[in-house]
Structures are given as C-alpha cells and as structure tokens.
Amino acid sequence: QVQLVESGGGLVQAGGSLRLSCAAFGRTFNNRVMGWFRQAPGPEREFVAAISWSGDSTYYADRVKGRFTVSRDNAKNVVYLQMNSLKPEDTAVYYCAARTRDILSMRPHEYDYWGQGTQVTVSS
Secondary structure, three states: OEEEEEEOOEEEEOOOOEEEEEEEEEOOOOOOEEEEEEEOOOOOOEEEEEEOOOOOOEEEOOOOOOOEEEEEEOOOOEEEEEEOOOOHHHOEEEEEEEEOOOOOOOOHHHOOEEOOOEEEEEEO
C-alpha cells in the first residue's frame, strides 16, 4: 500500500501562488508516475499534471500549462505542484495520485493510489 498525504492548500487571491506537496508513505515510491488532479463541485475529476519517476518527463493539462509546474524529490518521497498566476477557475480540491507503472497518464482510473485532497480557493 502507498499512502499519499497532500498539504499546502489554502485561500489565495487571483494572481497569487501556492505550492502543494504530496508525501508518500508505505511501499516504495520507486518507479511510480505521480499525478495531480482536481475536482470542483461535480462528478468529474480533472487531470492537472503528471511526472515520471525520473522527473525527466512531465505532462500538463492545457488549462494550467505555463502556470503550474510539477516536480518531485525521490529522496524525500515528495511530489510538488507549484501553482502561479492562479485564477478563480482553479478553485477545487486538489488530489495527488500514484500509478504503479512509469507511464504518464491523464486518466484517473489508471492511477492506483490517491490522497485525501487539499482545498485550493482562489478569490477574484
């Protein structure tokens, strides 16, 4: 089992920045793609970003490209999401997820472990 714990959410004004962290506990963090998703009120969980085990490959949703940056520190078992130029439409609960395969994916059902989420609220 892999346990994921997100932190760093909060309330910020439009144009501001936040950095989310996701710490992994339990089974090895190795060889796992890590992803970030978000969910505003409603049934759909939206892909935000993903990063390969090595960190050499990243993938972003068009809506966040150029504003968000995903990174990881495998020595600390932590993945980060730096969010800049935040907009009110970025308001959501943000989740990190781990995939047992080292292949980037934007599909929630292809991730095996999920954190509990952290709320990000961007005021206008």
